[in-house]
Amino acid sequence: MALDIYAEEMISHYEHPHNKGKLEKPDIMLHENNPVCGDEMTVYCRIENGILKEVSFDGEGCAISVGTASMLTDFAKGKSLEEIERMDFNTIKELIGIDPGPARVKCATLALKTLKGCAFLYQHKDIDIATKEL
Amino acid sequence: MLEVNKVRKDFPILDVMYDGKRITYLDSAATSQKPVQVIDRVSEYYRNYNSNIHRGIYKISEKATEEYISSKEKAAKLINSGSYSEIVYTKNATDAINLVAASWGNKNIGKGDHILITEMEHHSNIVPWQMLAERKGAVLDYVSVDKSTYTLDEQSLEMGLENNPKIFAFTHTSNVLGTINDAKRLTKMAHKAGAAVLLDGAQSVPHMKVDVNEIGADFIAFSSHKMLGPAGIGVLRAGRDVLEKMDPLITGGDMILSVEKHKSTWNSLPWKFEAGTPNVEGGIGFGAAIDYLNMIGLDDIRRHEIELTKYAIESLEGEKGLHIYGPDRLDIKGGIVSFSIDRAHPHDIATIFDSFGIAIRAGHHCAMPLVKSVLELPAVARMSFYLYNDEEEVDQAVQAIKKVKEIFHVG
Ligand SMILES: Cc1ncc(COP(=O)(O)O)c(C=O)c1O
Numbered sequence: 001m002a003l004d005i006y007a008e009e010m011i012s013h014y015e016h017p018h019n020k021g022k023l024e025k026p027d028i029m030l031h032e033n034n035p036v037c038g039d040e041m042t043v044y045c046r047i048e049n050g051i052l053k054e055v056s057f058d059g060e061g062c063a064i065s066v067g068t069a070s071m072l073t074d075f076a077k078g079k080s081l082e083e084i085e086r087m088d089f090n091t092i093k094e095l096i097g098i099d100p101g102p103a104r105v106k107c108a109t110l111a112l113k114t115l116k117g118c119a120f121l122y123q124h125k126d127i128d129i130a131t132k133e134l
Numbered sequence: 135m136l137e138v139n140k141v142r143k144d145f146p147i148l149d150v151m152y153d154g155k156r157i158t159y160l161d162s163a164a165t166s167q168k169p170v171q172v173i174d175r176v177s178e179y180y181r182n183y184n185s186n187i188h189r190g191i192y193k194i195s196e197k198a199t200e201e202y203i204s205s206k207e208k209a210a211k212l213i214n215s216g217s218y219s220e221i222v223y224t225k226n227a228t229d230a231i232n233l234v235a236a237s238w239g240n241k242n243i244g245k246g247d248h249i250l251i252t253e254m255e256h257h258s259n260i261v262p263w264q265m266l267a268e269r270k271g272a273v274l275d276y277v278s279v280d281k282s283t284y285t286l287d288e289q290s291l292e293m294g295l296e297n298n299p300k301i302f303a304f305t306h307t308s309n310v311l312g313t314i315n316d317a318k319r320l321t322k323m324a325h326k327a328g329a330a331v332l333l334d335g336a337q338s339v340p341h342m343k344v345d346v347n348e349i350g351a352d353f354i355a356f357s358s359h360k361m362l363g364p365a366g367i368g369v370l371r372a373g374r375d376v377l378e379k380m381d382p383l384i385t386g387g388d389m390i391l392s393v394e395k396h397k398s399t400w401n402s403l404p405w406k407f408e409a410g411t412p413n414v415e416g417g418i419g420f421g422a423a424i425d426y427l428n429m430i431g432l433d434d435i436r437r438h439e440i441e442l443t444k445y446a447i448e449s450l451e452g453e454k455g456l457h458i459y460g461p462d463r464l465d466i467k468g469g470i471v472s473f474s475i476d477r478a479h480p481h482d483i484a485t486i487f488d489s490f491g492i493a494i495r496a497g498h499h500c501a502m503p504l505v506k507s508v509l510e511l512p513a514v515a516r517m518s519f520y521l522y523n524d525e526e527e528v529d530q531a532v533q534a535i536k537k538v539k540e541i542f543h544v545g
Contacts, residue, residue, distance in 0.1 A: 003486060003489045003537075003541070004484070005483075005485070006486070006541045011542065011543075015477075015542075015543070038497065038498060038512045038513050060512055061479065062479035062480075062481040062482045063478070063479060063482045063542070064482065064485075103488070104481070104485060107481065122211070
């Protein structure tokens with residue numbers, strides 16, 4: 001892969017991430033990590049009538065995981081939980097404008113995985129999330 | 135003097151083009167590349183005398199057995215061990231350490247006993263001891279790393295030995311810091327305190343002369359794949375007397391002398407520890423790797439790596455925002471340069487290096503206690519050198535570092 005993934009937009013989101021930090025009194029929050037990289041991410045959501053009203057993320061990570069988290073939280077805000085549950089790798093590719101390649105796919109999808117986990121948990125509080133492939 | 139241009143011709147992979155570029159391979163601490171001499175020896179076995187060893191009463195099996203045993207003789211000689219009966223083949227260094235922790239450890243470690251390791255160990259020299267300590271109710275102690283010199287802290291070492299540990303297991307060369315521990319001195323100190331010694335030679339045996347006889351360690355573990363040989367084969371070396379007293383972990387064919395319905399007797403050393411059909415091609419290829427290392431000369435390899443490391447460190451001196459982790463003294467440093475760059479995560483560094491066709495490694499390098507607790511970093515980037523690397527490749531790495539700084543607006 002060339003260096004296209006480090007377009008100024010990605011670096012700018014990494015250096016000045018949007019929606020970064022803890023959200024007070026979230027309706028749902030979830031922590032995920034990427035053990036290979038050591039990236040850590042917590043996503044906080046406030047949900048009203050099935051709509052993601054507020055969302056933030058916190059954690060340590062590389063430019064790709066933090067940059068995509070920043071872009072994704074911007075994009076997801078205001079969307080319905082159903083819309084969030086339908087998001088997939090293509091959503092990320094469109095957002096960042098490039099396929100991150102196999103070595104970095106885990107970094108690029110960490111925020112999405114965590115956000116989708118939040119949406120799922122919120123709607124199915126009784127189901128063990130460990131059994132679901134997000 | 136090592137003639138690196140000549141050496142490079144022996145490694146076919148260095149000529150392979152990816153996206154119009156040759157690979158610059160700076161990840162030999164993870165695994166080494168293989169010279170054509172090793173590739174050919176393995177291929178020759180498959181083509182000309184592939185067969186099971188030991189029991190075959192026919193020519194090609196005799197040849198395979200001979201070559202397999204001869205590789206053990208070479209391994210024994212390489213580290214100045216006694217006879218090949220002291221060379222137990224395992225899957226890798228990890229497997230060798232596990233064998234000691236499980237077999238020797240189960241017999242010799244009891245409740246309340248101390249086991250001593252260091253903060254600069256690879257996970258393979260941590261987890262087996264954690265498990266053993268848990269099984270036996272033993273205490274696992276760590277010698278700490280002095281963050282100013284990146285060497286073992288002397289006071290912490292003395293304190294650790296004061297508990298009279300049953301075993302002191304430590305790495306000869308750190309796979310992250312490059313620090314070369316004084317194995318002979320540490321072994322002497324450990325023996326004085328009544329501890330047996332396991333030396334993790336995974337990063338030292340491939341890169342310098344290691345004389346187990348002089349060092350005196352009771353056990354040494356290393357892997358073929360890090361020293362130009364095939365993966366899936368490694369060595370546990372221990373003295374006959376020690377190995378005789380150890381029970382095998384895996385049992386079955388080849389490791390027995392006789393089997394009755396309810397009882398068996400073990401085969402002689404080293405076969406007692408090699409149940410089932412062994413990795414014949416691995417052993418034979420490993421023999422070829424040792425032949426190659428001897429032909430080039432480990433002293434020359436060590437000198438070459440010191441030169442390259444020196445060149446790399448000098449080339450990077452004064453580079454703003456760059457931090458190197460490891461001893462300054464080149465005489466106690468292997469060909470390993472771990473670094474970080476302000477604001478750039480090591481995984482981004484590795485991706486940017488990859489765009490230059492340079493292979494480096496980024497992460498915790500299977501040494502989480504060292505990287506997380508001692509260096510206090512989530513991850514580090516690491517370049518590691520071997521006999522086939524040259525100054526031009528270091529120059530490329532320096533260019534890649536400049537690119538990282540440009541992308542992340544550093545300096
Ligand atoms: C210092 C050290 N010890 C042990 C090992 C384990 O070697 P292997 O994975 O071949 O078992 C490594 C491998 O990276 C190492 O660097």
